[in-house]
Amino acid sequence: MTAQYFAPVASPQHPRSTFADRHIGPSPDDQSRMLAAIGYSSAEALMDDAVPAVIRTGRPLDLPAALSEPQALARLRELAAKNTVVRSMIGLGYHGTHTPGVILRNVLENPGWYTAYTPYQPEISQGRLEALLNFQTVVSDLTGLPVANASLLDEGTAAAEAMALAHRVSKRKDPGSFLVDTDALPQTIEVIRTRAVPLGIEVVIADLSGGLPEGDFFGVLLQYPGASGAVRDLEPVSAAAHERGAQVVVAADLLALTLLRPPGESGADIVVGSSQRFGVPYGFGGPHAGYMAVREGIQRQLPGRLVGVSVDADGAPAYRLALQTREQHIRREKATSNICTAQVLLAVMASMYAVYHGPEGLAAIAERTHGHAAEIAAGLRRAGAEVVHDAFFDTVLARVPGRAREILAKALENGRNLRLVDDDHLAIACDETTDASDVAAVLASFGLDEAPAEEVAQAIPEGLRRESPYLTHPVFHAHRSETAMLRYLRKLQDRDIALDRSMIPLGSCTMKLNATTEMEPITWPEFADIHPFAPVEQVQGYLELIGELEDWLAELTGYARVSVQPNAGSQGELAGLLAIRGYHASRGDQGRTICLIPSSAHGTNAASAVMAGMKVVVVTCDDHGNIDLDDLHAKIEKHREQLAAIMVTYPSTHGVFEETIADVCKAVHDAGGQVYVDGANLNALVGLARPGEFGSDVSHLNLHKTFCIPHGGGGPGVGPVGVREHLVPFLPSHPLRAEAGPQETGVGPISAAPWGSAGILPISWTYIAMMGPDGLREATESAIIGANYLAARLAPHYPVLYTGRNGLVAHECIADLRKITKETGVTAEDVAKRLIDYGFHAPTLSFPVAGTLMIEPTESEDLAELDRFADAMIEIRREIERVADGTFDRDDNPLKNAPHTAASLITEDWKHSYTREEAAYPVPALREDKYWSPVRRIDQAYGDRNLVCSCPPPEAFED
Structure with missing residues (x-):
C-alpha cells in the first residue's frame, strides 16, 4: 500500500442532488484524493483488492430506486394514513402520556442528545x-x-x-x-x-x-x-x-x-x-x-x-x-x-418528565388517572356491570357475561379501544391522557348515558396508600417553568460531545449521520400514538412498513426472512442462537450444545451463547488477527458430535476481511453445525457481499449502526435477526400477535412488544428508501475508503495493528500504542483523554486489543473532518515525542493531565512543565471553536470503592 497524503485544495463544486450525495461526506473529488493517498485510482480497484472475491455477491441489490427526501416523506405519509389513531384504553403495560413540548423538542428531536454515544x-x-x-x-x-x-x-x-x-x-x-x-x-x-x-x-x-x-x-x-x-x-x-x-x-x-x-x-x-x-x-x-x-x-x-x-x-x-x-x-x-x-434516550426523557413535573405534579397526574378509573367503575356498577376488583389504580375489570364483544365493538364505534379479556370480561385502562369525554364514551358503550354526578370514592385501600416521601432532591423542584427546564437541558447538553459537535471515530460502533428526514416521522401521531395491541385493522400502515423493511433487509443480507422483534443487538444474537437451538432440537440433535467463538469476537457473543444454553469453546486467532484454522479444525474434530454453531464477526472485530471465511463456514457445516455471522460490521458489506450467500445461516443486524438509528447516548438500538430458509420456523413469535412470527414452531417472544422498538423503524426504512441500491453500495465503499485513508495518514505515526491483503483494512483500523507506552509511559488512555482537549470523542479504547485505539470514520464524515481528526492524532504524536526527548516531564505533561478544564487553567498556582496555551490550544483552530471538558480525568476506582448511584446533595458540588 502506497501512503501519500494530499492536502485539501480548491476544487470545482460537485452538485449534491440526491440524498446519498448528502449522506456520504466526501465529494467525488475528495474521494479521488483519498484514493490517491491510499495508492489507488478508483474505488472499484480498491474494493477488488480489499474485499475477498470469495464473499463478493454475484448480483446487484434488488431494491426500489432511491426516493428523494420529499418523495420518501410522501410515501411515509401514505403508510401513516393507513394507521388509525384511536384513544387506546387497553393497558397491559402501555399507556397514553403527554410528552412535554420542551422535552420533545430539546431531547427526542435534538441531535445533541440523540446522536451521543454510550x-x-x-x-x-x-x-x-x-x-x-x-x-x-x-x-x-x-x-x-x-x-x-x-x-x-x-x-x-x-x-x-x-x-x-x-x-x-x-x-x-x-x-x-x-x-x-x-x-x-x-x-x-x-x-x-x-x-x-x-x-x-x-x-x-x-x-x-x-x-x-x-x-x-x-x-x-x-x-x-x-x-x-x-x-x-x-x-x-x-x-x-x-x-x-x-x-x-x-x-x-x-x-x-x-x-x-x-x-x-x-x-x-x-x-x-x-x-x-x-x-x-x-x-x-x-x-x-x-x-x-x-x-x-x-x-x-x-x-x-x-x-x-x-x-x-x-x-x-x-x-x-x-x-x-x-x-x-x-x-x-x-x-x-x-x-x-x-x-438511554428514553430514560433521559422519562427522567426529565419527572424533573419537569416534580413529585407534586406526578402525584396529581396519578390522582387524576385514578379518579377517572374510579368514575368508570362507579358508572359501570350503575349500568349493571360487575366490577371484579374493589381495589385498583388505573384499570377496571368489568364482568359482562356474554356481552364483552358487543361492548368492545360499541366502544370502538365511540372511538375507544378497550381490552377484550374473554367473552365475559373487558378491561378499561385510564392514563394521563384520559379525560371526561373518554369516561363518557366508555360508559355509553355499556349503555349508560352519563357519568355519575356524585363524588366517587377512591379504590386504593388506606393500608396500601403511600406515606413515604419521594423525589426530595432539589433537581426535582428547581425546573418548574419551561424557561428553567429549557436551560437545564441546554446546560447538560453542552457538557457532552455528540455527533452534532464533531466526528465520533469509534471502531465497531459506526457513529454516522442520522439524517433529519429519517428522524422526522417518528414523532408523527400515526406512528407515535399507536398501542402495540391495537386491533390489527388500525395498524395496517405499520405492518406494511415493517413488511417492506424486513424484505429489504433480507435482500441486503441474502437471507430468506428477517424478524425485527429483537430490540437490541444482544437480543438479536440471542434470537439467532435460539433459532439454531430450535433447529437442532427439531432434528433430534439436543446434544449439540457447543458454540465456537473466535477470541477476537464481540464479548456479547459469548454471553448470548451461554444464555441460549450453549457451552462456549474459544478458537484462537493468529498473529494477523485471523481465525487460526488449525485450532478451528482441532476444536471441530474434538466437538464434532456436540457442535451447535460458530459465531463469527465479519469483517472481524480487528477490522479485517478474513480470506478464509468460506472455508470456516464449510468446515462447520460439514460437522453438522450452523454458522452465525455477527452483523455488527455489516456496514462494510452492504451492496458488496451478503452473509447468506457466503455461508452464514443466521445474523443479527444492528440498525443503530449500519442503518442509521441513532445511538441516543447508549440506546435505543434495534437488532433484527435474519435467517436462511431452514431456520425460518424458529424465528421469534408473540403470544398476543399471530402476525409477529411463527406461532407453532417459533422460539417465543424475545422482547415484550411484538415488533420490538417499532416506533423507530421508520428511521431505517427512510434511510434505505432514500439511499437506494446504488447509494447503499457507495456508502459501503466510502466507509472502506475512509478507513484506509485514515490508516494511511496515521501509519507513519502509529502502527496499524492488523491489515488484510495488500496491507488494507475494512471499515476500521487499530492504532497500536503498546510500543509507545513501553518507551514513553504514554498510554492509549492518555491519548484518548488528550483528544478531548482537541474537541474529539476518543476512538474505542483497548478493545479488542489492550493498549490500542480502534478507529472507524464511517461514510458520512467529509474529508475536512477526517483530516481534522488525523491532524489531531499526529499533533498528539508530536507531544508524545516531546515526552520521549525530555521536553515534557514523563509524569507531568499535557497527555497525563488531560483533559484540561477551564478552571484548571486559570489557577494562579500553575506548576506544570508546559504552558497553559499548550494545554488549551494545541492547534490554532481551537481558538475559534473550543469544547471545554466540564471535569478533569475521573478516578474510576474511587467510584467503585464508594458506590453512590443516586443524586448527591448540592453540597457535594461546593468548592
Missing part, C-alpha cells in the same frame, strides 16, 4: 450521565429500593433478567423453579418462558392472590398493580417467599407508585418495570426504558448499566459508569447477562 468516556458525557443519575433516583425513590440501574430494554426482558438475578442470588447449582403470578402481564410471562427454557429453569404459573402454592422456588414474580388492574398487598406473599428462601421480584407501575406503598417497603428484593408512561409515546411498543432496582447486598450483580458518582483529578464530584467489570464484553462467557446497552 458514556464510556465519562469526561465528555457528564450531561447524559447526570440525566441517567436522575433516572436512577426516580426509580430508586419510587420503588423504595436503594440501587437502580440506568435502564433496561423493556419490562418483559427486565423481568427475565430479574429471574436470572434471583437465581444467582439463591446460589443454587440446579436450575430450579421460578413462580409467576397469573396476574402478571401476559407478554412478560412469555418472555420469561422464552429465556427460561435454554437455562433449564421451570416456570410455574399460579394464582398467588390466596398465597403461595406448595413447591420449591428460588424466586417469585408479582405484578403491582396486576394485569387485571387488581391492587393487592404484597407483604404476605413476600414474607412467605422469604421464609422459603426465595427472592421476591415485583413488576411495578412507576406512576402507580406515587400513590401506592412502594414494593421495597413490602419485602421486594428486586423491582422491575417500564418508565414508558413518563412522557414516552407508545410507538407501537417501543422503544421504552425498562428499569430494575434492587435491595442492598445484590447491587454488584445488577445487570446492565449503573451510573455512579466519583471524583475527578481535582477531587470534584463527577459521574461515570460504575462497576464496569460487569460489562458483558469484558466478562464474555462468564457473563451473567448479555445486556450491552440500555435505553
Whole structure:
C-alpha cells in the first residue's frame, strides 16, 4: 500500500442532488484524493483488492430506486394514513402520556442528545450521565429500593433478567423453579418462558392472590398493580417467599407508585418495570426504558448499566459508569447477562418528565388517572356491570357475561379501544391522557348515558396508600417553568460531545449521520400514538412498513426472512442462537450444545451463547488477527458430535476481511453445525457481499449502526435477526400477535412488544428508501475508503495493528500504542483523554486489543473532518515525542493531565512543565471553536470503592 497524503485544495463544486450525495461526506473529488493517498485510482480497484472475491455477491441489490427526501416523506405519509389513531384504553403495560413540548423538542428531536454515544468516556458525557443519575433516583425513590440501574430494554426482558438475578442470588447449582403470578402481564410471562427454557429453569404459573402454592422456588414474580388492574398487598406473599428462601421480584407501575406503598417497603428484593408512561409515546411498543432496582447486598450483580458518582483529578464530584467489570464484553462467557446497552434516550426523557413535573405534579397526574378509573367503575356498577376488583389504580375489570364483544365493538364505534379479556370480561385502562369525554364514551358503550354526578370514592385501600416521601432532591423542584427546564437541558447538553459537535471515530460502533428526514416521522401521531395491541385493522400502515423493511433487509443480507422483534443487538444474537437451538432440537440433535467463538469476537457473543444454553469453546486467532484454522479444525474434530454453531464477526472485530471465511463456514457445516455471522460490521458489506450467500445461516443486524438509528447516548438500538430458509420456523413469535412470527414452531417472544422498538423503524426504512441500491453500495465503499485513508495518514505515526491483503483494512483500523507506552509511559488512555482537549470523542479504547485505539470514520464524515481528526492524532504524536526527548516531564505533561478544564487553567498556582496555551490550544483552530471538558480525568476506582448511584446533595458540588 502506497501512503501519500494530499492536502485539501480548491476544487470545482460537485452538485449534491440526491440524498446519498448528502449522506456520504466526501465529494467525488475528495474521494479521488483519498484514493490517491491510499495508492489507488478508483474505488472499484480498491474494493477488488480489499474485499475477498470469495464473499463478493454475484448480483446487484434488488431494491426500489432511491426516493428523494420529499418523495420518501410522501410515501411515509401514505403508510401513516393507513394507521388509525384511536384513544387506546387497553393497558397491559402501555399507556397514553403527554410528552412535554420542551422535552420533545430539546431531547427526542435534538441531535445533541440523540446522536451521543454510550458514556464510556465519562469526561465528555457528564450531561447524559447526570440525566441517567436522575433516572436512577426516580426509580430508586419510587420503588423504595436503594440501587437502580440506568435502564433496561423493556419490562418483559427486565423481568427475565430479574429471574436470572434471583437465581444467582439463591446460589443454587440446579436450575430450579421460578413462580409467576397469573396476574402478571401476559407478554412478560412469555418472555420469561422464552429465556427460561435454554437455562433449564421451570416456570410455574399460579394464582398467588390466596398465597403461595406448595413447591420449591428460588424466586417469585408479582405484578403491582396486576394485569387485571387488581391492587393487592404484597407483604404476605413476600414474607412467605422469604421464609422459603426465595427472592421476591415485583413488576411495578412507576406512576402507580406515587400513590401506592412502594414494593421495597413490602419485602421486594428486586423491582422491575417500564418508565414508558413518563412522557414516552407508545410507538407501537417501543422503544421504552425498562428499569430494575434492587435491595442492598445484590447491587454488584445488577445487570446492565449503573451510573455512579466519583471524583475527578481535582477531587470534584463527577459521574461515570460504575462497576464496569460487569460489562458483558469484558466478562464474555462468564457473563451473567448479555445486556450491552440500555435505553438511554428514553430514560433521559422519562427522567426529565419527572424533573419537569416534580413529585407534586406526578402525584396529581396519578390522582387524576385514578379518579377517572374510579368514575368508570362507579358508572359501570350503575349500568349493571360487575366490577371484579374493589381495589385498583388505573384499570377496571368489568364482568359482562356474554356481552364483552358487543361492548368492545360499541366502544370502538365511540372511538375507544378497550381490552377484550374473554367473552365475559373487558378491561378499561385510564392514563394521563384520559379525560371526561373518554369516561363518557366508555360508559355509553355499556349503555349508560352519563357519568355519575356524585363524588366517587377512591379504590386504593388506606393500608396500601403511600406515606413515604419521594423525589426530595432539589433537581426535582428547581425546573418548574419551561424557561428553567429549557436551560437545564441546554446546560447538560453542552457538557457532552455528540455527533452534532464533531466526528465520533469509534471502531465497531459506526457513529454516522442520522439524517433529519429519517428522524422526522417518528414523532408523527400515526406512528407515535399507536398501542402495540391495537386491533390489527388500525395498524395496517405499520405492518406494511415493517413488511417492506424486513424484505429489504433480507435482500441486503441474502437471507430468506428477517424478524425485527429483537430490540437490541444482544437480543438479536440471542434470537439467532435460539433459532439454531430450535433447529437442532427439531432434528433430534439436543446434544449439540457447543458454540465456537473466535477470541477476537464481540464479548456479547459469548454471553448470548451461554444464555441460549450453549457451552462456549474459544478458537484462537493468529498473529494477523485471523481465525487460526488449525485450532478451528482441532476444536471441530474434538466437538464434532456436540457442535451447535460458530459465531463469527465479519469483517472481524480487528477490522479485517478474513480470506478464509468460506472455508470456516464449510468446515462447520460439514460437522453438522450452523454458522452465525455477527452483523455488527455489516456496514462494510452492504451492496458488496451478503452473509447468506457466503455461508452464514443466521445474523443479527444492528440498525443503530449500519442503518442509521441513532445511538441516543447508549440506546435505543434495534437488532433484527435474519435467517436462511431452514431456520425460518424458529424465528421469534408473540403470544398476543399471530402476525409477529411463527406461532407453532417459533422460539417465543424475545422482547415484550411484538415488533420490538417499532416506533423507530421508520428511521431505517427512510434511510434505505432514500439511499437506494446504488447509494447503499457507495456508502459501503466510502466507509472502506475512509478507513484506509485514515490508516494511511496515521501509519507513519502509529502502527496499524492488523491489515488484510495488500496491507488494507475494512471499515476500521487499530492504532497500536503498546510500543509507545513501553518507551514513553504514554498510554492509549492518555491519548484518548488528550483528544478531548482537541474537541474529539476518543476512538474505542483497548478493545479488542489492550493498549490500542480502534478507529472507524464511517461514510458520512467529509474529508475536512477526517483530516481534522488525523491532524489531531499526529499533533498528539508530536507531544508524545516531546515526552520521549525530555521536553515534557514523563509524569507531568499535557497527555497525563488531560483533559484540561477551564478552571484548571486559570489557577494562579500553575506548576506544570508546559504552558497553559499548550494545554488549551494545541492547534490554532481551537481558538475559534473550543469544547471545554466540564471535569478533569475521573478516578474510576474511587467510584467503585464508594458506590453512590443516586443524586448527591448540592453540597457535594461546593468548592
